[in-house]
Amino acid sequence: METIYTKFKSGLQRSKTLLVRNIQSVFGAAESWDKIDYEQLEEALIRTDLGVQVTRRIVEYIKEQYERGVIHTTSDIIECTKQLLYVFLSDDCETPVVYAESGPTVILMVGVNGSGKTTTTGKLANMWQQEGKSVLLAACDTFRAAAIEQLKIWGERTGCQVISGKYGADPASIAFDAVHAATARKSDILIIDTAGRQHTKKGLMDELAKIKRIIQKAISNAPHETWLVVDGSTGTNALQQAKMFQSSADINGLCITKLDGTSKGGVVVAIHDEFKLPIKFVGLGEKESDIQIFNAKVFCEALFSE
Ligand SMILES: Nc1nc2c(ncn2[C@@H]2O[C@H](COP(=O)(O)OP(=O)(O)OP(=O)(O)O)[C@@H](O)[C@H]2O)c(=O)[nH]1
Ligand SMILES: [Mg+2]
Structure with a gap:
């Protein structure tokens, strides 16, 4: 069976290749490191989308450690960077869900x-069903x-029921029905999939607020997670989106998808650093099992x- 580590590793x-190669290419054969090397390292790290602030902190730290004689080799730099990233990420990322005390x-x-909303919804449903929880899905992308x-x-693939309405129906009314259905059926978890919306479109962002208000009429402290x-x-680009959704939809966590298809996985660190929002899950492929609880160490x- 694939371990969590091998899943992250292959995803x-x-x-990984870009990051490690970039660091090695800067310091590879150097006998001593100078200003130019640090500038190149900064450039190399920024290219993996770690973000400017995180990158500067890493470069500063490496410089200081080198000048103090603590580190000497490229593998020292890699080890240092790894440990720093872990420190940046490890504060509040590893408790994905606090389950409601009663009700869904x-x-x-x-x-x-x-x-990747719908795919992530499906993957989560699959994961929780396999853990023995009952999951209901709501198709609020009308x-x-x-x-x-x-x-x-x-729903068919994972054995979960789906509450849906007609094409063009009010998504808030489907959400309302779904919350009632989840309560009546004693579902453990209700996942509400919504339509994709550009963060710049105010009308669509207001619609999200309406969905939330309607859900709260049925369960006052829901949605428990957005x-x-x-x-x-x-x-x-993901940073910009997160900013707009954070200000208008009151999000409390992130799912970061498609990390398998990019060499810029460093963006996970940049997003976390910028918003201090916990990363709940990451998507590492298209199959239903290609989802992982975010684990900073791994x-x-x-x-x-x-
Ligand atoms: N490689 C890879 N592909 C993914 C991942 N997550 C989603 N996808 C793919 O991304 C595409 C879009 O996924 P959807 O789940 O439909 O995205 P969505 O956010 O629901 O899209 P809209 O509802 O149109 O806004 C699909 O082809 C998915 O298979 C992932 O972690 N890795
Ligand atoms: Mg969708």
Whole structure:
């Protein structure tokens, strides 16, 4: 069976190769390091989308350690970077869900078009069903014709029921029905899939607020979790999206998808550093099992693995 480590490792292969190769190419044969080397290291790290602030902190630290004679080789630099990234990421990332004390735990999935909301919803349903929890899905993307069908296929694949309405129906009313159904059926978890929306469109952002208000009429402290699903392969674009959703949709966690398809997995660190939002899950492929609870230690190890 694949371990968590091997899953992260194969998913992060491209990011790892770029990061390690970049560091090695800067310091490879150097007998001593100087200003130019540090500038190149900074450039190399920024290219993996670790973000400017994180990169500067890493470079400063490495410089200081080198000048104090603590580190000498490229592998020291890699080890140092790994440990620093772990420190940056490890504060509050590893408790993905606090389950509701009674009634269903309601999770609202939001994000821009194509970020991976529906796929992540399906993967989560699969994971929790396998853990023996009962999961109900709500197809609140009534905007795109094929979206309801797409979620139903996930429902069949994972053995979860799906609450849906007609194409064009009010997503808030489907959310309302779904919360009642989840309560009546004693579901453990209700995952609400919503339509992709550009973070710049105010009307659509207001619609999210309406969905939340309606859910609260049924369960006052729901949704218990509102997760922004961001496509990690869009690199620093993801930062901008997170900013807008954070201000208008009150998100409390992130799912970062498509880390398998990018060499810029460093963006996970940049996003976390910028928003101090916990990273709940990461998507490492298209299959239902290609999802992992974010684990800072394993993430950092995999990002620098041999
Ligand atoms: N490689 C890879 N592909 C992914 C991952 N997550 C989602 N995808 C793919 O990304 C594409 C879009 O995924 P969806 O789940 O439909 O995205 P969405 O956010 O629901 O899209 P809209 O509802 O149109 O806004 C699909 O082809 C998925 O298979 C991932 O972790 N890795
Ligand atoms: Mg979708």
